[in-house]
Amino acid sequence: MPVIVQKYGGTSVGDTGRIKNVARRICATQDEGYQVVAVVSAMGDATDELLRMAHEISAEPPERELDVLLSNGERISVALLAMAIHEMGHRAVSLSGRQAGIQTNTVFTKARITGVETGRLREELDNGKIVLVAGFQGVSVDEDITTLGRGGSDTTAVAIAAALGAEECEIYTDVDGVYTADPRVVGLARKLDTVSYQEMLEMAATGAEVLMLRSVEYAQKYKVTLHVRSSFTDEAGTWIREEDESMEKAVVSAVSHTTDESKLTLLRLPDRPGVAATVFGDLAEAGVNVDMIIQNVSEQGTTDISFTVVQADLPAAQQALDRITDELGVAYIIGEQMGKVSIIGAGMKSYPGVAAKMFKTLADASINIEMISTSSIKVSCVIERDQVEKAVRALHEAFNLG
């Protein structure tokens, strides 16, 4: 019997009424002749409520205990969902991450899945049961509870789908698919039927929030077909799968954006080996996640280096740079209110001039480009934050995505 893995996000199980809706959908899937595994997130704001209590006790709670605490949200969801399914006359069993065989490394709060021990999953499925798995969590080799970080339930679902050789991994969420741009910004944004892993990775990395990067990487690695869809309708959503001949290769498939970037520029840095390594090594040690890095050509033995960080990391970045620039005797400047707009398309590879068209579109809209970065299927431009929405709309129109 084919296996289907479904994942339901926090809003889909936000209250007991919604849990019943999810139960109905799961029962219907089993009735269609599938073995069903459903991975479930914590109810609505349950995780925030647990975090609130933790922060009443400690500004910086130990991460091991934070994981013990937060793992309860998903365990509560699966137990309630199992009850709702029993109430509908189907048989279900809820499993914790550990019981479902989700093995991870020992990095608390952002553990990585190292394997899925499928013994119990298969046994319960073969007994005719619907299996409900608490998402976002696993067990480490030290027998400690770990959590997988933001978007962790998606990764749980993909990992189980891969381990069980599932036909498909359905990601149920509060949007009905992947769009050509954020519909809150572009009224004419269109739902995409199919997106390649590579495109989805670039979209996730450049601001599309529908799926977390790690779950897409995992799906790509194990060739798991994802289907992102809404838990509030029966309409098909967006399939994410390997690029193949049948897939229409749009030159540009989507426009993504972020509005939480800050830009830092080190001025007239000595242009000798090891300087960049020192700068970015120190930033990494300070826990600063650097996104885009640009180095201009050298002039008179010095060079300028610009890079972006998410704005939340700006204070830590400044602290590190104050120290570094003091040592090197150079200066730096900050562009705090920046954003990034990106175009993504698997067809871009074979069409020259896409980047040029993007730059011209932005220029026509009087938007100044501060930094550029490209990959084979993506062009990103850092621009002033208050011009991001205008840029997204202009690019969406210029590339006929509506």
Add this chain to the structure above:
Amino acid sequence: MPVIVQKYGGTSVGDTGRIKNVARRICATQDEGYQVVAVVSAMGDATDELLRMAHEISAEPPERELDVLLSNGERISVALLAMAIHEMGHRAVSLSGRQAGIQTNTVFTKARITGVETGRLREELDNGKIVLVAGFQGVSVDEDITTLGRGGSDTTAVAIAAALGAEECEIYTDVDGVYTADPRVVGLARKLDTVSYQEMLEMAATGAEVLMLRSVEYAQKYKVTLHVRSSFTDEAGTWIREEDESMEKAVVSAVSHTTDESKLTLLRLPDRPGVAATVFGDLAEAGVNVDMIIQNVSEQGTTDISFTVVQADLPAAQQALDRITDELGVAYIIGEQMGKVSIIGAGMKSYPGVAAKMFKTLADASINIEMISTSSIKVSCVIERDQVEKAVRALHEAFNLG
């Protein structure tokens, strides 16, 4: 280094402020030179909140899933408590019932502890950590989460104390010890310094709510000294331990009572072998917990049998009796509003006349006795419910317990 096991009930960890108080007490105990294991209940009404959600979904939730659900309350408490202890500069680790090695049978919602695998407990203690164990739960041989039923955290604590050979098991609660009578009923009730296991068992069985029967049985079996005390003061509470020479053997130590009994009497039942077995067999099958049973002498080949049940079981008892009495062609009568008053004392064994004094005291107060039951250290009388408080006060005074 000696081990001490502490158990904190739901009101002791009712909010994050109280959790910090408990953390302080635990740290102080470690500072006194003990290895400390603390078993913790769910915060205040956390369990009720989980039950409320379950009942929104199902009138009769499957018990396996109820156990998965309810076990989260205690897991949340231990994680938060661990954070509070870290905040005070001590090292703590929270463990689920499974991680703490609490093994149970497979009877969901009222599992029994079958063993404690102390490997991880000892390892963490020997690493200098305070170990916090989620109470009320364990893991079955099928690797499922089980809960231990009402008062389960007490049993968890006693079982761990027994397995680790702890010096003492402290039960922290919202009262400051075991009293000669319920202080809400008898203003002059006095806290007892020491009570024997046997006395405590009789008290728990006859209405004293401070400790659940099963945890006392467990303590008696493994000779674990219990110390019931308040988490809101530093005063010593009541020790419960084996009766020995040094212990003052009061003729009567305490008066206990219940106000939720109902009495059923089967009239003129054929007095032949097997009839009682049929009646009580059928009641047991109907899930009715029968407390006291009295059979009067036979008259003309028939006899009357009276028994008591907790009032909540009355509807189920009536259903069973309707069927039985139909078959046997006999009648039954119900006394719905009954209660029970008991006197308990290890010294009773060697003093004749205690029961007589009890009956006279009740008679002098114009209280009619409906049923009597005795053990070597207890006399219980079933009386009208609205006379229970008067009876408790009269007995407390008659036996000079104030």
